[in-house]
Amino acid sequence: xxxxxxxxxxxxxxxxxxxxxxxxxxxxxxxxxxxxxxxxxxxxxxxxxxxxxxxxxxxxxxxxxxxxxxxxxxxxxxxxxxxxxxxxxxxxxxxxxxxxxxxxxxxxxxxxxxxxxxxxxxxxxxxxxxxxxxxxxxxxxxxxxxxxxxxxxxxxxxxxxxxxxxxxxxxxxxxxxxxxxxxxxxxxxxxxxxxxxxxxxxxxxxxxxxxxxxxxxxxxxxxxxxxxxxxxxxxxxxxxxxxxxxxxxxxxxxxxxxxxxxxxxxxxxxxxxxxxxxxxxxxxxxxxxxxxxxxxxxxxxxxxxxxxxxxxxxxxxxxxxxxxxxxxxxxxxxxxxxxxxxxxxxxxxxxxxxxxxxxxxxxxxxxxxxxxxxxxx
Amino acid sequence: xxxxxxxxxxxxxxxxxxxxxxxxxxxxxxxxxxxxxxxxxxxxxxxxxxxxxxxxxxxxxxxxxxxxxxxxxxxxxxxxxxxxxxxxxxxxxxxxxxxxxxxxxxxxxxxxxxxxxxxxxxxxxxxxxxxxxxxxxxxxxxxxxxxxxxxxxxxxxxxxxxxxxxxxxxxxxxxxxxxxxxxxxxxxxxxxxxxxxxxxxxxxxxxxxxxxxxxxxxxxxxxxxxxxxxxxxxxxxxxxxxxxxxxxxxxxxxxxxxxxxxxxxxxxxxxxxxxxxxxxxxxxxxxxxxxxxxxxxxxxxxxxxxxxxxxxxxxxx
Numbered sequence: 001x002x003x004x005x006x007x008x009x010x011x012x013x014x015x016x017x018x019x020x021x022x023x024x025x026x027x028x029x030x031x032x033x034x035x036x037x038x039x040x041x042x043x044x045x046x047x048x049x050x051x052x053x054x055x056x057x058x059x060x061x062x063x064x065x066x067x068x069x070x071x072x073x074x075x076x077x078x079x080x081x082x083x084x085x086x087x088x089x090x091x092x093x094x095x096x097x098x099x100x101x102x103x104x105x106x107x108x109x110x111x112x113x114x115x116x117x118x119x120x121x122x123x124x125x126x127x128x129x130x131x132x133x134x135x136x137x138x139x140x141x142x143x144x145x146x147x148x149x150x151x152x153x154x155x156x157x158x159x160x161x162x163x164x165x166x167x168x169x170x171x172x173x174x175x176x177x178x179x180x181x182x183x184x185x186x187x188x189x190x191x192x193x194x195x196x197x198x199x200x201x202x203x204x205x206x207x208x209x210x211x212x213x214x215x216x217x218x219x220x221x222x223x224x225x226x227x228x229x230x231x232x233x234x235x236x237x238x239x240x241x242x243x244x245x246x247x248x249x250x251x252x253x254x255x256x257x258x259x260x261x262x263x264x265x266x267x268x269x270x271x272x273x274x275x276x277x278x279x280x281x282x283x284x285x286x287x288x289x290x291x292x293x294x295x296x297x298x299x300x301x302x303x304x305x306x307x308x309x310x311x312x313x314x315x316x317x318x319x320x321x322x323x324x325x326x327x328x329x330x331x332x333x334x335x336x337x338x339x340x341x342x343x344x345x346x347x348x349x350x351x352x353x354x355x356x357x358x359x360x361x362x363x364x365x366x367x368x369x370x371x372x373x374x375x376x377x
Numbered sequence: 378x379x380x381x382x383x384x385x386x387x388x389x390x391x392x393x394x395x396x397x398x399x400x401x402x403x404x405x406x407x408x409x410x411x412x413x414x415x416x417x418x419x420x421x422x423x424x425x426x427x428x429x430x431x432x433x434x435x436x437x438x439x440x441x442x443x444x445x446x447x448x449x450x451x452x453x454x455x456x457x458x459x460x461x462x463x464x465x466x467x468x469x470x471x472x473x474x475x476x477x478x479x480x481x482x483x484x485x486x487x488x489x490x491x492x493x494x495x496x497x498x499x500x501x502x503x504x505x506x507x508x509x510x511x512x513x514x515x516x517x518x519x520x521x522x523x524x525x526x527x528x529x530x531x532x533x534x535x536x537x538x539x540x541x542x543x544x545x546x547x548x549x550x551x552x553x554x555x556x557x558x559x560x561x562x563x564x565x566x567x568x569x570x571x572x573x574x575x576x577x578x579x580x581x582x583x584x585x586x587x588x589x590x591x592x593x594x595x596x597x598x599x600x601x602x603x604x605x606x607x608x609x610x611x612x613x614x615x616x617x618x619x620x621x622x623x624x625x626x627x628x629x630x631x632x633x634x635x636x637x638x639x640x641x642x643x644x645x646x647x648x649x650x651x652x653x654x655x656x657x658x659x660x661x662x663x664x665x666x667x668x669x670x671x672x673x674x675x676x677x678x679x680x681x682x683x684x685x686x687x688x689x690x691x692x693x694x
Contacts (some may be wrong), residue, residue: 033532045432069479088656114660149556189544194630196657221657222445224629227546227642230631232653234512244544 003283006105022146041056054335057085057091059319061198061252062135066105068355069343088197089221089319096322097123099177102336104136104322107198109291109300120322127326130376131298132369134169135319135352136282136359138273139203140253144241145169147184151262152177158262159211161248162190163225169246184246191240191249192223194230202303202317203250203352209305210314217302232333250315253278254357264315267308275359277313282311283362297372317361325375337376344369393517413516435661444662448600451480453669455551455633459549459644463624464617466553466638469494471560472610478561479568484594490640502512502562510626518627519666525550525639536636543641550638555623560613567609611684619678620650625649647673 056066063086070082087095089106092280096104097119110117110131120130141158143151153161157173160166166173171185193200200221207215217224227362231240234251241249241259253261253273263270271277284304291300305314327333342348349360361369440448478498482491525548527541569671575598624646630653632642645653651666658666 037534090657090659090662094659116659160500187541187544194625194628194645195653198657220445222654226631226633228631229543229547229641231545231547231628232625236626238512240545240547243546246544 017030020038022189052079052331052335053081053083054102054332054339055083055085056092056103056105057087057095057101058322059107059135059198060086061087061107061137061317062105062319062356064356065135065352065358068351069339069348072348072351073246073339073342076342080335081336082335088131088196090196093120093322096120098125098232102323102327102332105319105341106322107317107319108201109288109298109320110322111291112293115292121293121295124324124326127324127377128297129295130323130340130372131295131320132340132344132372133282133299133301133318133361133365134321134340134369135317136278136354136361137317137319137357138253138275138278138313139199139250139315140256140273140357141248141250141264141315142238142241142256142259143248144243144245144259145184145186146245148181148207148260150178150181151260152265153262155207155210156183156214158264159207159214161188162192162228163205163214163217164227165214169358186246189244189247190225190228191237191244192225192230193234193237194232196221197277198319199234199250199252199317205234205316206237206305206315252317252357264313266312266314267310268311272312273313273315275353277311278316278359279365280309280312281307281314281316281364282318282365284312289314295374299368299372308369323376326377330377333377337373340373340376341370344373391670402609417612420613428667428671428674432664432671435668436667438661438664442661444658445663449665449668452527452665453647455644455673456647456650457672457676459630460648460673461617462618462636462644463549463552463556463628463646464614466512466549466616467556467560467627468610470553471564472606472614474557475564475608475609475613476560476568478488478565479572480598482565482569483572484590484598497566498562500562501558502566506559506620506623507626509555509559513551513623513627514547514605517555518548518551520546521551521554522546523546530638537638539637539638541641542639543629545629547627548639548641549628549643552624552628552643554640555627556617556620559620559623560616563616564606564609564613568602569605569615571605572598575601608684608688614680614684615677618674618680620646620647621648621652625652647676 001005008082046120063084065088066084070084071287073082074080080097084105085101089108092101092104092111092114093106095101097116110120141153145151146306153174154177157166157177160173167188169186175181175183183189198221201219202221202222204217205219208217223230229244229247231237234255237249237251238255238257240257241247241251242257261272263272265271274287281303282301284307285301286304288300291302294296301318303314303316303318307314321343322335323340325333327336343352344361344366346360347367349358352358353360390654435443436449438449440446440451443449443452445452455480478494482495482498486494504639522544525542525546527543528538533540538583579597579601580593583597588596628643628645629641629650630643630645632640632644634644635642651670655663655666
């Protein structure tokens, strides 16, 4: 082999390595600097001049709905550009606080226990913080048990199943709630999310409220019980339940497909997930003063998981939009305001229901939310 | 096969060049080579510095401050265990297979078949890991369920097949198999390259002494290629240790340290755990994940170091 050919190859390799190094160096030098870097996929953080452009980040649960809203919003409001990065709720809250994005979306409200609420209020100063529920999604209890068309479960039984205290489908406790149903001797395999998620957080919150004696684990987005079957993402859980005879899991109701959906006891009735039943729960819930901290434009509920009112379904995920009343430029504020208004409007909610299977906000809640969003200047 | 070629030759070239006159081309080449080497080092140091600075808050935090209220060691131990277990399993499955494939291609198959097969094996490396992951959950996992049930019934006395067998097939064993397929091309490419370089004289000598084909392979080809096969295996192990998406999608991670390969409660791996938990993490939880990345970095470095040591010991030449 001639040495000149080698030279060419090596020089080319060096150029390549140097090029990579330049890129890598740039990335790593920016990240250790600040806690919450503005890692919005679409680039530019909102600047004072950026009149027609805002960026948001947060909840993956909302991603499909956000994408639908953005498409319609940009169609109607020509010239405005909204981008949304589904980095996850935690990432969304962090980026909002660091002012990396104009608005955030989170499956759990900002809370004082992690210090985030105070930081978010500070970020919005001299304006005020706006936090409103905009996305409600029922969580279905899905199961795969051939021959069992209908399955009824008391909250306590549900908690025991997911806590691995009830191990077989023909357990007397399940049989008692399902008279006339022939339950097989199959082993129960509870399926949970292996990634951290708002769905898990809302579901464990439900279990800890309705069955505090059984469910003694901390409420968290990370599944607390070891030893169950775990799968990543909603689609992973649905896939695992569909593949495993005897499996039971929890997932966005819109993704349940052909799988059996358990009925859960609410008061004297057996409730199934439906958009109306899910939306109704927020009308019955009280606002949580601890999550609101006296902020006028923050609407955060302590979801009444223990409700006994018929026609409601308490296992829901409630996700919120987070923004400020004032931004650096009036045009930015106007854009955030009109985007929020569209997202919470009946038309926007209808669109989300179509795109993501969410439950539209009730009329009563819409009024309240509109008032809070109206405070954006 | 390309990487092996360039590294061995690049190592020899400067020595040859420095002996001759200093021409312009030599100078450019020499400087370029130095810059490349320094860049690699700088990158490595840069990554290490990033991991240490970002992971530091989690390393120094007390257990009660960390998410999950568990000490850092308690958090990372099952992950490190899972990482090593998955990597070791994949290597144990892949290396014999890769050596067999390489021997077949270089010494047994007729040239035309050998060429095609070589291309096909290399093609395995071109499949993205996410595709392997999907194949794992949709095809291999469900297909492995009856086999794992059989293992539980017949070989359940072994701790690795203790069961109860998973009903979905998302187990450590399936992950090991998928990873083995993923690292097969690397290991077999290295093995193939070195087996085909076995000196003709040695092989002919062995056959002249009356050795059968297998005896010839055993006495000349295998000893000649041993150290390269080991380093190929370590390259493969390195990839298996860091593999993220395939593991994150397939593995049912809900357990601590266990040798049970066919159950539903498996320890996660460090890379997969970062991929699964990072999107919803904030604050100290992110530092914690980066600190586990530092541990992975250390494990990979140690593996490579070990590989060098083994190679250095086992090659008397």
